[in-house]
Amino acid sequence: xxxxxxxxxxxxxxxxxxxxxxxxxxxxxxxxxxxxxxxxxxxxxxxxxxxxxxxxxxxxxxxxxxxxxxxxxxxxxxxxxxxxxxxxxxxxxxxxxxxxxxxxxxxxxxxxxxxxxxxxxxxxxxxxxxxxxxxxxxxxxxxxxxxxxxxxxxxxxxxxxxxxxxxxxxxxxxxxxxxxxxxxxxxxxxxxxxxxxxxxxxxxxxxxxxxxxxxxxxxxxxxxxxxxxxxxxxxxxxxxxxxxxxxxxxxxxxxxxxxxxxxxxxxxxxxxxxxxxxxxxxxxxxxxxxxxxxxxxxxxxxxxxxxxxxxxxxxxxxxxxxxxxxxxxxxxxxxxxxxxxxxxxxxxxxxxxxxxxxxxxxxxxxxxxxxxxxxxxxxxxxxxxxxxxxxxxxxxxxxxxxxxxxxxxxxxxxxxxxxxxxxxxxxxxxxxxxxxxxxxxxxxxxxxxxxxxxxxxxxx
Numbered sequence: 492x493x494x495x496x497x498x499x500x501x502x503x504x505x506x507x508x509x510x511x512x513x514x515x516x517x518x519x520x521x522x523x524x525x526x527x528x529x530x531x532x533x534x535x536x537x538x539x540x541x542x543x544x545x546x547x548x549x550x551x552x553x554x555x556x557x558x559x560x561x562x563x564x565x566x567x568x569x570x571x572x573x574x575x576x577x578x579x580x581x582x583x584x585x586x587x588x589x590x591x592x593x594x595x596x597x598x599x600x601x602x603x604x605x606x607x608x609x610x611x612x613x614x615x616x617x618x619x620x621x622x623x624x625x626x627x628x629x630x631x632x633x634x635x636x637x638x639x640x641x642x643x644x645x646x647x648x649x650x651x652x653x654x655x656x657x658x659x660x661x662x663x664x665x666x667x668x669x670x671x672x673x674x675x676x677x678x679x680x681x682x683x684x685x686x687x688x689x690x691x692x693x694x695x696x697x698x699x700x701x702x703x704x705x706x707x708x709x710x711x712x713x714x715x716x717x718x719x720x721x722x723x724x725x726x727x728x729x730x731x732x733x734x735x736x737x738x739x740x741x742x743x744x745x746x747x748x749x750x751x752x753x754x755x756x757x758x759x760x761x762x763x764x765x766x767x768x769x770x771x772x773x774x775x776x777x778x779x780x781x782x783x784x785x786x787x788x789x790x791x792x793x794x795x796x797x798x799x800x801x802x803x804x805x806x807x808x809x810x811x812x813x814x815x816x817x818x819x820x821x822x823x824x825x826x827x828x829x830x831x832x833x834x835x836x837x838x839x840x841x842x843x844x845x846x847x848x849x850x851x852x853x854x855x856x857x858x859x860x861x862x863x864x865x866x867x868x869x870x871x872x873x874x875x876x877x878x879x880x881x882x883x884x885x886x887x888x889x890x891x892x893x894x895x896x897x898x899x900x901x902x903x904x905x906x907x908x909x910x911x912x913x914x915x916x917x918x919x920x921x922x923x924x925x926x927x928x929x930x931x932x933x934x935x936x937x938x939x940x941x942x943x944x945x946x947x948x949x950x951x
Contacts (some may be wrong), residue, residue: 493643495617524845542842543882543917545788548780549827549847549929550621550798552671553614554805554875556853556868557897559589559815561876562605564855564897571855571896574812582887590820593828594878600831600840602879606891607848608904612870613637614803617850618671619680622796624911624937627679639677642685642929648692648794649683650936654920659777661755664692664794665787668780673802685928692794695759697779758786768833776800777826785833788843793918799823803851808860811867831880844882844917846910851875855896874900877910879945882917890944908939916941 522571556573558564563577563586577586580598587595587603594601611626615637619627625644630636645653648664652665657663704808757763764782769941772778780797787795799805800819807814827847834840852875853868860867880886892902912922915937922937 514761522781543844544842545839546794546844546846546882546914546917547781547784547788547830548647548794548796549845550618550796551805551823551849552618552798552800553848554617554849554851554853554870555805556807556811556815557605557871557874557876557893558853558855558868559811560591560820561603561878562874562893562897563588564895567855567896569859573857575816583891585887588820590816591824592823597828597831600835600880601886602884602888602890604877604890604905604942604945605874606894606900606902606904607852607875607877607906607910608900609872609906612851612872614806614850614870615676615678617870617872618678619643620907621848621850621910622680623684624914624939625907634676637679638675639682640684641687643679643682645684645686645690645926646680646682646692646796647911648796649686649690650693650915650926651793651895651918651920652683652690653686653922653926661791662693663792664796665695665792666692666796666798667695667783668697668776668798669801669831670694670696671798673803673885676802678802686926692796693739695783697776697783704717731947754790755787755792758790759783761786766789768829771825771832772829773822773825775822775826777822778829780844781826781830782833785830785837787838788834789837789839794914799826807853808867808869810865811853811857814863834881840881842882844884845880846877846914846940847879848877848910848950849875852897855898871898873898874904877905879942881901884945888944888948905942908937908938909942910939911937912939913942913945 528938558567558571559575563575564572575588578589578592578595580587580595582598585598585603587598609617609620611620611727613634615634616627621624623644623646627637627644628640628642632639642654646664648666649661650911652663655663666681671681676937681694682688682692761769761779761782764786769778769782772782780799784795784797805819814938827845830845831840834843834845849907851870854871857866857868859865891900891905893899894901915922915924920936920940922935922939924936925933926936928934
């Protein structure tokens with residue numbers, strides 16, 4: 492998949508992606524549907540605990556370039572600074588890319604971290620770090636050795652579900668609009684890993700051809716009410732051998748709870764939404780995903796992962812500047828701006844932590860992938876941006892600084908373990924909590940520290 496500054500070796504998968512996926516709830520009884528957070532783990536270490544009820548992780552799969560978004564270097568040499576110019580924001584002294592005018596106008600709500608960093612330049616391993624706070628277990632050099640495994644560390648939602656399981660029909664975690672899969676490669680970090688399939692977050696697939704369609708699979712069929720459904724489940728429990736079907740029945744119970752509750756089904760029915768608000772988000776995948784994310788946190792889902800595109804959408808080795816300018820930044824800017832406004836209008840922003848980042852950044856050097864290609868930027872994990880809002884975060888500030896070329900941190904850097912500690916603390920879970928892997932070995936939930944500058948005013 493490439494390593495930092497290895498543009499001529501990287502394989503570009505853009506032409507092999509599927510252009511749409513089918514909404515549905517097929518395999519309902521076989522999905523891991525975790526429950527809503529029922530309580531808060533005590534912070535025995537005395538670490539700062541945030542006040543979020545929910546977290547929305549906006550994943551820019553493929554990696555957003557720092558130079559072309561939130562950490563621009565207009566004084567850098569030609570071939571590094573890029574084609575875009577910085578613009579003023581609503582906060583004096585903070586400048587971001589001209590193709591993010593909506594977020595520029597809302598900079599007073601944003602905390603922009605410019606010193607995220609980790610050592611992993613491979614997409615699969617880097618995504619695992621960002622979505623779990625942990626390095627993936629070493630298995631081999633080939634990408635086929637790095638795919639998802641039940642030995643992986645669990646994602647945030649899976650951890651929440653293992654600590655605070657509920658069966659009221661509201662999943663503890665939802666990922667949308669599609670699972671991160673490309674051919675034989677399934678990205679690690681999306682599921683419960685060694686905790687087992689029963690703790691996997693619910694994967695929601697949006698139909699890009701019918702973005703406003705209702706998912707009738709989440710509605711009980713005519714003649715089948717909640718009482719009848721539970722009677723059927725009770726009968727199955729009497730007939731089945733528990734040891735043989737434990738995990739299946741566990742999944743089935745969660746599915747029945749979801750169907751009986753109905754809140755999630757209503758949340759997924761976009762026909763209930765004001766069309767004018769849907770227009771503000773944008774009637775495209777980015778907009779639909781974030782509108783759905785808002786509706787899910789509104790009914791109490793603690794963790795929503797909204798991936799902006801399919802795998803490597805932001806992996807701009809070829810045509811970096813036209814892709815960002817024409818295809819990626821405008822819908823992202825519109826959708827995230829609408830999400831922030833919508834959450835604030837509904838009184839949900841203060842209790843919803845919004846986090847936006849890619850698995851890494853892009854190289855300072857601009858170069859063609861191969862001779863004749865429109866130039867782009869390669870993978871660069873040494874420094875990259877992350878944007879935070881809501882959940883008690885102090886907006887209107889920049890945290891951290893990169894060097895003049897946007898290549899390495901000049902100030903304190905933050906890594907995926909710190910991101911994980913921040914998310915867990917925001918939801919009231921002690922990062923020092925221990926999990927047990929499949930061999931029964933104790934593993935600390937997170938080795939990082941809460942990113943406390945997010946909750947205070949920092950100098951630019």
